Amino acid sequence: MTQPIKFYQTGTFTVGNRLLPPEQRSVQSSIARDNSLNSGHRACQGCGEALGARYAVDAAMRATHGRLIAANATGCLEVFSTPYPESSWQLPWLHSLFGNAAAVGSGIAAALRVKALKAGQAQSDIRVIAQGGDGGTTDIGFGCLSGMFERNDDVLYICYDNEGYMNTGVQRSSATPPAARTATTMPLGPEPGAEFGKGKDLPLIAMAHEIPYVATATVADLRDLEAKVEKAMSLHGARYLHVFVPCPLGWGSASCDTIKLARLARETGLFPVYEAEDGQVTDVTTIRRRVPVEEYLRPQKRFAHLFGDPGRPDLIALIQAGADRNIERFGLLGPQTSEDAS
């Protein structure tokens, strides 16, 4: 039997698929899932990106009845999935370069449109996703991504954000958070790790393009991720999905903590989870209590220099202030609780 459940319960892992009506069950729970990113690839144990990609692409496959083409940026996802002559991809997949996945997606969509017109259809039944890591999205691929947005090309771009250049050996990207240790932001000097006041927020930049759909998600809330992919695929035009994917290798975290860290990133407010349509926020995933950022930072070796003796409580306070700003800005504590939150 099935019973109505509250959506937040799905994130608590207390509600199994068997309690949900079939249409709410996760794509992965079905034997009919596509396994678009098949097993046997070479991602690290606990890789958030592999998990996110598996859920996102399978959800897109279900939404399009398997009529899907993917363009992939250079990066971990490309390298671990396609060492010649093997490929984990069970859908048509094209890797061109590091910085051009969005433009390649635009080209695929353009060719599909002409093919459809030649076949007497108004639009193609085949849809397009482009995907990359944060470096391929927020840095080197940013120009192509912005161009794809402003032309409103019919592409869903998915960024798997693990906050650094992990494939090349954990260097800083413009998505690396302040104070994080990377190979190019070492924990040295008066401001150890990545500097405060730098970096960019790509979902907000995407919203500024007023594209039909922008959403953020984490690998801690996989049904939410699937639902957002399905929503995105129900729309046409440029769409952007920013998925928070912890990286055990780059973050110095335990492989078994990937889901936990993704959940803490949301619950601390460090990574706000929301949806926006045509440049306006339409939905925010609220948090039930304000989790102190220490809980998120402490399990990660990239923040180890903030703890210990004497530690850097001043920097932790700055990070907390950033989380608090997100909570205010997006109303993460919900409308009724935000006033008495602080």
Add this chain to the structure above:
Amino acid sequence: MKRQMEGSRAVAEAVALCRPDVICAYPISPQTHIVEGLGELVKSGELSPCEFLNVESEFAAMSVAIGSSATGGRTYTATASQGLLFMVEAVYNASGLGLPIVMTVANRAIGAPINIWNDHSDSMSQRDCGWIQLFAESNQEALDLHIQAFRLAEEMSMPVMVCMDGFILTHAYEQVDMPDQAQVDAFLPPYEPRQVLDPDDPVSIGAMVGPEAFMEVRYLAHAKQLMALERIPDIAAEFEQIFGRNAGGLVRSYRVEDAETIVVALGSVVGTLQEVVDTMRDQGEKIGLLSIRAFRPFPLAEVRAALGGAKRVVVLEKSFSVGLGGVVSTDVRLALSGIQLHGYTVVAGLGGRAITQDSLLRVLGEATEDTLEPLTFLDLDWDIVNRHLAREAETRRSGPIAENLLRDLGVVGAKVY
């Protein structure tokens, strides 16, 4: 139908006759009129169905082309100069993936100093990128080469660059014979891709290849270019049958029989050289001309056959390898390896410097007397060069080079005193 029209417009209409599915472009002089023309043809519905994408950079233009071509779309773009350099990473990627994109390069100099005028530095910088490179002597040939380029690219599954001199051809109004749609359709079958992104038959394209197969993938690109060496003359012959015109091919020689001196060149300067050869022939000089129409693949055997009997070869080129000399010359010398003759390189026309018949008569006269320097810069202003060298010897803070030279020439006031 014979029409008086601008070179760029002629190319735009020829490309439209090839029924491209996707055209993507970023504007750069002197390529602009070509893509403006195509944009107009798409917007008016004359070229339909076709997607015309105004992209945000040349890197995006080539990337869109890659996506489109891999999806089975006939794909065209055009660029020049800095634009070609800006897309280089994707240019290599397109050929590495074996995607039959056709691109016009409206040949233009590369800065700094920024210069919008014609030379061949841009496409020559991409001679090793795996694209076929065809050079047009005239607007008619530019038009014809584009039609051949799609045929060649799609047959070989490799991209083709059609190089035409910026401004000299792109902006020149000349009479051209514009073919009709039925002729082009008869010559150019619909695109049947070797590899395509298709949900009914999913493939991964662009996998990482390690040392175990990388050499082989690269060699296959070379093997295909060698095949193209055979197909280019065949395609030109078929073209001539349908369209009644000779265009394309690997090389074209002019009055080389019994020639002791042969000039080698590419592009529009061939027309000027032809007249110079006629003049010198009238004066009794045994001189001929070899036009290289396919620069990649480089027709080593044809060049050797054409030049092997001469006493001297003068390569006149609009490109320059700083620190060495000629670019085309190096390839020509490879074609002539083991043959003893006098070889000269004349670097000419860089950044749009006019190549006049008088200057050509002078340097070719010196060549026939074997008094020419092995590496000569046509009409180089030694005065301002030497003045600048002296200035640098005299003072450490000698200032920006280009601005100093312009001030010496009295062209502009580069500094306010």
